[in-house]
Amino acid sequence: MQFPVCSSAHSSCFGPQIFCSVRLRGRQVPRALGHSVSTRTLVGVNHSRKHSSPFSLYARGVRAAAPSTSMEDEQWLTFPFLSASGKRLMEECADIIAKELGSSLELTRTPADVRHFKNPQGNGEGSVTLRSGKQGSPIDFVLGSWLHCALPFGVLNIATLVGMNSLETDAPHLLFEFIQPGPNSLVVVLDLLPRKNLVFDGEYLKRFYEDTALESIRQELQKTPGAQRYDPPTLYIRCLTSPTCIMYKVEGSSEQGQNSLDQIIENSVSPAAKGVINVWLESVFKLGKKVHDADAEILLGLDTVIKTKGVEVDLSSNMPRLFGQEIADRVVQAFRRGE
Amino acid sequence: MENVSHMTGKKTEWVHFPFLSEAATRLMREIADTIDEELGPLLCNSQTPSDVTHFKNSKRTAEGSVVLRAGKDKTQISFVLGSWLRCKLTAGTLDIATIIIMVGHEIDTPHFMFELIQNDNNSVILLLDFLPRKDVVLNPDYLKRYYDDTGLEKLRKGLDKIPQSKVYVPSSLYVRSLVSPTALLYKFKNLIHSDSNANDTGNAEDLDALVKEIVYPTAKGALMKWLDAFRNKVNKITGEESLQLLERDNQIKEKGIEIDLSSNMPRLFGHEITHKVIQAYRKGV
Numbered sequence: 001m002q003f004p005v006c007s008s009a010h011s012s013c014f015g016p017q018i019f020c021s022v023r024l025r026g027r028q029v030p031r032a033l034g035h036s037v038s039t040r041t042l043v044g045v046n047h048s049r050k051h052s053s054p055f056s057l058y059a060r061g062v063r064a065a066a067p068s069t070s071m072e073d074e075q076w077l078t079f080p081f082l083s084a085s086g087k088r089l090m091e092e093c094a095d096i097i098a099k100e101l102g103s104s105l106e107l108t109r110t111p112a113d114v115r116h117f118k119n120p121q122g123n124g125e126g127s128v129t130l131r132s133g134k135q136g137s138p139i140d141f142v143l144g145s146w147l148h149c150a151l152p153f154g155v156l157n158i159a160t161l162v163g164m165n166s167l168e169t170d171a172p173h174l175l176f177e178f179i180q181p182g183p184n185s186l187v188v189v190l191d192l193l194p195r196k197n198l199v200f201d202g203e204y205l206k207r208f209y210e211d212t213a214l215e216s217i218r219q220e221l222q223k224t225p226g227a228q229r230y231d232p233p234t235l236y237i238r239c240l241t242s243p244t245c246i247m248y249k250v251e252g253s254s255e256q257g258q259n260s261l262d263q264i265i266e267n268s269v270s271p272a273a274k275g276v277i278n279v280w281l282e283s284v285f286k287l288g289k290k291v292h293d294a295d296a297e298i299l300l301g302l303d304t305v306i307k308t309k310g311v312e313v314d315l316s317s318n319m320p321r322l323f324g325q326e327i328a329d330r331v332v333q334a335f336r337r338g339e
Numbered sequence: 340m341e342n343v344s345h346m347t348g349k350k351t352e353w354v355h356f357p358f359l360s361e362a363a364t365r366l367m368r369e370i371a372d373t374i375d376e377e378l379g380p381l382l383c384n385s386q387t388p389s390d391v392t393h394f395k396n397s398k399r400t401a402e403g404s405v406v407l408r409a410g411k412d413k414t415q416i417s418f419v420l421g422s423w424l425r426c427k428l429t430a431g432t433l434d435i436a437t438i439i440i441m442v443g444h445e446i447d448t449p450h451f452m453f454e455l456i457q458n459d460n461n462s463v464i465l466l467l468d469f470l471p472r473k474d475v476v477l478n479p480d481y482l483k484r485y486y487d488d489t490g491l492e493k494l495r496k497g498l499d500k501i502p503q504s505k506v507y508v509p510s511s512l513y514v515r516s517l518v519s520p521t522a523l524l525y526k527f528k529n530l531i532h533s534d535s536n537a538n539d540t541g542n543a544e545d546l547d548a549l550v551k552e553i554v555y556p557t558a559k560g561a562l563m564k565w566l567d568a569f570r571n572k573v574n575k576i577t578g579e580e581s582l583q584l585l586e587r588d589n590q591i592k593e594k595g596i597e598i599d600l601s602s603n604m605p606r607l608f609g610h611e612i613t614h615k616v617i618q619a620y621r622k623g624v
Binding site (some may be wrong): 235 | 492515519520586590591594
């Protein structure tokens with residue numbers, strides 16, 4: 001069973017029909033229900049590529065094998081309701097992920113009614129898109145989603161990017177949530193979720209957290225004027241995150257509203273997000289080690305807890321209320337297939 | 340420091356904090372006394388050697404004290420520790436006061452950790468937490484029993500609202516991984532006054548008032564919650580699980596506390612004193 005992490009209490013991850021009609025997507029290959037993608041990752045050749053720099057492919061413009069795949073790689077996600085800066089940020093990040101992971105990822109097979117849905121009341125829309133990792137790759141799946149809701153206190157926009165790794169690597173998972181509860185404020189959650197117990201595993205802490213740029217990225221973002229730590233309402237979510245987790249809320253100035261927030265997005269959030277994604281890619285392709293059989297069960301257990309507890313908290317608290325049980329169930333099914 | 344027997348009805352302080360501000364001294368006093376009253380019957384008198392209960396460096400720029408009291412039954416309470424450190428640095432004077440209750444490996448109550456750091460009356464840093472003995476990701480029941488249900492989060496939110504408070508992020512990533520999701524980690528500084536006459540004394544008074552009115556009830560409240568959990572919520576642990584607790588506690592002691600001691604103390608006090616302190620700490624008496 002696979003569930004992606006959607007770890008803000010507001011967040012739910014939801015899919016888009018808007019761009020289905022705009023651009024043709026990969027074929028919807030029927031899958032048997034309950035097909036578990038995770039078993040694939042224990043078998044077969046390790047397809048992970050070693051890069052000297054995570055941006056090497058991006059710079060050289062190398063594409064995956066077939067030309068049709070490369071066109072589909074670009075813009076596998078769009079974020080139609082965010083401000084110009086937010087939209088640009090999320091789409092650029094989605095592009096980086098698609099380009100760098102390239103041939104490690106399948107095209108999306110998420111059903112159209114999960115890639116876009118609306119609620120009957122007409123005040124909520126959402127989208128969830130998943131792309132599973134190819135057999136033997138270090139990626140289990142990647143997920144992109146957005147939610148747009150007109151609520152009494154204002155318009156809520158949540159955008160999420162998640163990268164869940166397979167057992168081909170022990171590298172931490174990627175979590176990026178970008179939440180605008182209104183035109184004047186912003187919440188950013190950016191983290192590499194640890195897959196080992198850091199109290200015991202000093203080597204893991206050192207390899208992925210002490211020796212990477214994560215702490216300096218966090219400290220830099222913390223300097224943003226008006227940035228305050230964001231506390232997720234549930235204690236459990238705080239336990240899943242790493243010691244270098246970025247969780248900040250920022251209030252823009254009310255006179256300038258979206259403009260001042262846009263500046264913060266461009267000047268502070270964007271470099272931080274790209275920096276963390278960079279470290280994640282580096283972790284997956286360079287720093288990560290293959291998981292030994294002895295550790296596999298424990299890691300898989302932890303990954304399952306992250307997925308089920310992450311989703312359980314989110315979906316069961318938000319989706320049925322905003323979109324009804326039917327849509328909520330459909331989205332959960334897509335998660336379970338991991339595609 | 341010696342403790343007088345409870346039976347005579349005369350008590351001396353098991354740990355003494357000579358250098359803190361008035362309100363901070365009263366706070367540490369209160370916490371130490373409460374521990375003595377409530378846990379006294381479970382604790383031995385301190386047997387910490389006198390050159391560990393008080394030490395200075397030859398340059399007179401640093402002074403410190405570490406007092407330990409072993410638990411009578413180490414499977415319940417391993418030891419309690421009270422310590423203070425004062426150093427005169429070029430940037431100013433730093434006073435660090437610490438009280439820790441290390442729990443034994445046959446019960447799963449979190450360790451109680453309380454540290455107050457005063458920097459020249461300019462700021463106060465508070466570290467107050469119940470250190471988890473289990474991985475809360477894999478043990479949500481543990482999280483619920485000792486963190487959700489104890490109301491520690493409410494105490495934390497109270498501090499969050501104070502205008503003078505700012506979240507304090509420990510520089511050690513390892514310490515960040517040890518603390519609980521409701522850890523109270525805050526730095527208190529006076530807000531900048533437009534009045535240019537605001538002098539150091541004024542600042543000191545304001546901060547002391549803050550310690551008295553806000554930090555004191557919070558810390559006392561946390562200790563009472565801990566004592567309540569210790570008495571009423573405890574799960575007895577045996578066998579394999581107990582070994583796991585022991586292993587985790589050893590990690591906390593070595594990587595969390597001992598490393599902290601051995602990274603700062605040699606520079607301030609030299610290797611001989613550092614070695615004696617660490618020996619006492621390892622013995623837990």
